[in-house]
Amino acid sequence: MDLILDGIRMAWHLLVTLDKEVLAVTLLSLKVSGLATLISLVIGVIGGTAIALADFPGKRLMVSVVNTSMGLPPVVVGLFVTIMLWRNGPLSRWEILYTPTAMVIAQTIIAAPIVMGISIAAIQNLPPDLRLQILALGASRRQMVWLLVREARLPLMAGIMAGFGGVISEVGASIMVGGNIKGYTRVLTTATVMETGKGNFDTAIALGVILLALCFAVNYLLTRVQQRERPR
Amino acid sequence: MKGKVRFSHGLSVLAMLVVFALSTTAGAASKNLILATTTSTQDSGLLDVLLPVFEKESGYFVKTIAVGSGQAMAMGEKGEADVLLVHSPEAEKKFMDKGAGSSRRLVMHNDFIIVGPAGDPAKIRGVKTSAEAFKKIAHSGSIFLSRGDNSGTHAKEKGLWKSAAVSAEGQKWYQQTGLGMGQTLNVAAEKKGYTLTDRATYLSMKKNLGLEILVEGDAKLLNIYHVIEVNPAKWPKVNSPAAKAFADFMVSKRTQELIGRFGVDKFGAPLFFPDAGKKPESLGL
Numbered sequence: 001m002d003l004i005l006d007g008i009r010m011a012w013h014l015l016v017t018l019d020k021e022v023l024a025v026t027l028l029s030l031k032v033s034g035l036a037t038l039i040s041l042v043i044g045v046i047g048g049t050a051i052a053l054a055d056f057p058g059k060r061l062m063v064s065v066v067n068t069s070m071g072l073p074p075v076v077v078g079l080f081v082t083i084m085l086w087r088n089g090p091l092s093r094w095e096i097l098y099t100p101t102a103m104v105i106a107q108t109i110i111a112a113p114i115v116m117g118i119s120i121a122a123i124q125n126l127p128p129d130l131r132l133q134i135l136a137l138g139a140s141r142r143q144m145v146w147l148l149v150r151e152a153r154l155p156l157m158a159g160i161m162a163g164f165g166g167v168i169s170e171v172g173a174s175i176m177v178g179g180n181i182k183g184y185t186r187v188l189t190t191a192t193v194m195e196t197g198k199g200n201f202d203t204a205i206a207l208g209v210i211l212l213a214l215c216f217a218v219n220y221l222l223t224r225v226q227q228r229e230r231p232r
Numbered sequence: 233m234k235g236k237v238r239f240s241h242g243l244s245v246l247a248m249l250v251v252f253a254l255s256t257t258a259g260a261a262s263k264n265l266i267l268a269t270t271t272s273t274q275d276s277g278l279l280d281v282l283l284p285v286f287e288k289e290s291g292y293f294v295k296t297i298a299v300g301s302g303q304a305m306a307m308g309e310k311g312e313a314d315v316l317l318v319h320s321p322e323a324e325k326k327f328m329d330k331g332a333g334s335s336r337r338l339v340m341h342n343d344f345i346i347v348g349p350a351g352d353p354a355k356i357r358g359v360k361t362s363a364e365a366f367k368k369i370a371h372s373g374s375i376f377l378s379r380g381d382n383s384g385t386h387a388k389e390k391g392l393w394k395s396a397a398v399s400a401e402g403q404k405w406y407q408q409t410g411l412g413m414g415q416t417l418n419v420a421a422e423k424k425g426y427t428l429t430d431r432a433t434y435l436s437m438k439k440n441l442g443l444e445i446l447v448e449g450d451a452k453l454l455n456i457y458h459v460i461e462v463n464p465a466k467w468p469k470v471n472s473p474a475a476k477a478f479a480d481f482m483v484s485k486r487t488q489e490l491i492g493r494f495g496v497d498k499f500g501a502p503l504f505f506p507d508a509g510k511k512p513e514s515l516g517l
Contacts, residue, residue, distance in 0.1 A: 086312055087469045098266065098295045179297045182280070197414035198275050199437035 007205025011213075014206055021183075026210055029187040030218075032100055033168040036107035040115045040163050043108075045156060048119025049149060053131075063120055069113030074106075075172030081106045082176050098179040103187070106173040111163035118159030122152040157226035161219055168215055188214070265292045265474040268304035268313035270320075270384050271412040273457075276432035276503055278494055285490070286481045292474045300383025300412070308332055308460065311467025315475040316460040317482070319430075320384035321512075322391070324458055334463040334472070339482050340491050340504040341456045341515055344388055346447040347417075347434060348374075348426035356426075357446045365447045366396035373405045375425030379416050380408025384455075389428045392452065417441055430455050432503035435495065454515055457504070459483070483508035 014022045051062060083089055085097040096102045126148060134144045149156065171189035178185035180194060188211040195204040273279050274296065283294050297304070297313065301320040307313040309332045317339070318324060328336050346356065346365055354372040356365040369376050378400070379386040393400045400406040407425070409416045413433040420427040421441045434445070447453075459479045464472035481487055488506035495503035507515065 086310070088311055088467070092469070098297070179295055181295050181297075182283075184293075184295070194274075196418075197271070197412045199414055199418060199440045201440065 003201050004205055006202045008209055010202050011206035011209035015210065015213075022207070022210065024183065025186050025188055025191050025207075026214060028100065028185070029168060029189070029211070030214060032103045032174075032187060033107060033164060034218075036104050036111050036167050037115075037160060037164040039104070039108045040111035041160055043112045044115025044159065044163065045119050045149065047112075048116040048159075049123050049145060051116075052120045052123035053145065053148070063117075066113050066117045066120065070117040072110055072113065073172070074110055074170040074174075075176065077106050077109050078173030078176030081109070081173065085177065097177065098181060098185060100178070100185055102177040103174050103185060106177045107167040107170070110170060110173060111167045114163040114166050115159045118162060119152075119156055122155035122159065123148060125155070126151055154226060157222060161222050164218060164222075165215065168218075169211070262471060262474075263291065263293055264295055265315065265471055265478055266295045266297065266307075266313045267315050267317060267478065268297045268299060268307045269317040270301045270304060270457075271298050271414070272319070272385075272430045272433050273317055274298035275412065275414045276436045276495070278432070278491070278504065281494055282482075282487060282490060285487070286478060290474075290477050290481065292477060294478070298412075300379070300381045300386070302382025302384075302387070305332075308462045311462060311470055314462055314471045315478045316462065317457060318384060318460065319455055319457045320387045321456055321458070323384075323387055324460065327460065331466060332463055333460040334465070335476075335479065336458050336460045337479060337483050338507050338510060338512060339457045339459050340488075340506050340508075341454055342431045342504050343448065344385070344428055344453040344455050345431055345434060345445045346426060346428055346453075347420070347441075347443040348446050349424040350442070350444050351424070352444075352446060354426065357444075359447055360450070362392050362447060362450045362452050363396040366392055366398060366400075369426055370396070370398040370400065370403070370405075373403075375405050375407060375423050376400065377416055377420040377423065377425045377427040378406060378408045379413065380410045381412075383413075385413060385428060385430060388453075388455070392428065395452065417443065432495070435499045435501075435503055456507075456512065456515065 051059070051066070081102060082097065084091045085094065085102055086092060087097070130148065130151065131144060134147050139147065169189060171193055174187055175190045175193065178187070178190065180186050180190040188207050192204050192207045192211070195207060269279070279296060283296065286292070287294055297307070299307075301318040302323065304313065304316050304318050305320070305323055305327050308316050308327065309330070324336060327333055346362065348354070348356070354369045354374040356368050359365045359368065378389055409419050411419070413429055414437055416427055417429055417434065417437055418441075421443050459482045461472065461475040461479050462470045464470045488508050491504050491506045492502055495501070
């Protein structure tokens with residue numbers, strides 16, 4: 001128990017003194033996961049809306065595939081991305097293994113299905129007559145889709161939060177494709193694993209506390225956006 | 233349908249390339265050096281001292297991938313690393329025999345120790361040889377934590393069981409963590425079990441463990457580190473100038489002094505003993 005209090009105290013200390021290394025690690029976490037979430041947002045919402053609105057044979061199968069991918073194990077994603085990016089792998093010419101870019105790719109593969117799955121559900125959950133109504137009011141197809149997405153923004157934002165939460169907290173993929181390189185690809189989760197391995201539990205807890213605080217801050221902002229001009 | 237999923241992943245990759253095209257400079261690859269090493273060099277903090285010096289001197293950027301020696305050599309065998317810093321002599325010899333490495337040089341040593349709870353249920357404290365200690369642990373059925381990850385320490389431990397003529401694998405008291413040395417020590421501390429560890433990791437973690445050194449000093453417990461350059465003839469993509477620069481750096485006089493001094497201020501004793509240029513036989517192998 002003392003250890004946890006020590007950890008919280010240390011987290012506070014590291015934050016207040018603006019410890020350079022911790023700051024860099026925290027910023028990288030935010031950058032990598034933020035970018036991955038952003039890309040997932042584009043892919044997930046567009047893809048999810050398209051799947052939800054379109055009618056095609058095998059749609060159920062497709063939705064099942066997306067829903068299953070919402071639970072992709074990060075280590076498995078990490079392993080596949082690593083093998084693809086190896087010097088002697090198929091995508092070796094990119095030369096991005098053990099870089100933040102590789103981490104963004106892996107995290108996008110993890111987050112995109114989460115955003116997409118929730119987007120599909122959100123759009124499908126809208127009253128079915130809404131589409132007809134909007135079209136009947138003379139909207140173009142594009143306008144209709146935009147209005148539907150707007151109408152579903154509460155659950156869509158929840159999807160984005162779930163996606164962000166999924167990648168900021170994952171460690172398996174980041175450690176594999178990033179390599180936990182000091183000052184380069186070390187993020188909060190991989191640093192926590194390493195400090196635990198070194199037996200520096202107080203530092204590990206401190207990093208964990210900072211991770212939670214970061215998650216809270218980001219989700220608080222997203223929630224404010226979500227709850228803005230809440231539909232009555 | 234699956235095409236659509238793949239398409240969207242393709243999109244993501246495309247978007248990222250655009251985003252990062254500006255940040256990754258062309259030709260940066262030759263400045264990068266991938267060092268695959270055992271966890272003990274990182275967990276003990278040695279690399280944190282040495283790498284900044286090397287990076288400053290040489291201008292290379294070192295990407296340290298800290299894994300077990302077994303995995304480090306597997307990476308080397310696939311040409312996925314440029315240089316290795318490992319401590320698993322038997323496996324290293326095989327690695328060299330396969331032609332996977334172009335040079336292998338002695339860097340430093342420390343020793344393995346057998347640690348366990350102060351209560352010492354197997355009564356191994358002060359036993360002279362590691363083989364006898366392992367026999368006693370087996371006979372008393374006391375919990376022993378094995379790395380179980382093909383690391384250098386794990387390889388050494390398997391050798392010790394062999395010389396003790398005990399087949400530990402599958403026994404109830406023999407538990408494999410599959411984790412790094414630091415985490416395995418934590419598990420051993422929690423379960424009040426015995427384990428084999430390198431001295432450096434143990435000393436750097438001692439404060440939180442409550443495990444004591446019970447057996448040490450056996451010649452069989454020597455822990456020897458070599459630096460291996462991955463063979464560029466086999467893997468043309470290996471950054472061999474950088475690998476050579478790093479290997480040269482590790483055995484240079486100044487680095488060897490740094491290694492010898494490392495940990496003295498914190499632990500009162502060095503964690504590693506520099507050995508560059510010596511013959512392995514002189515260490516009692």
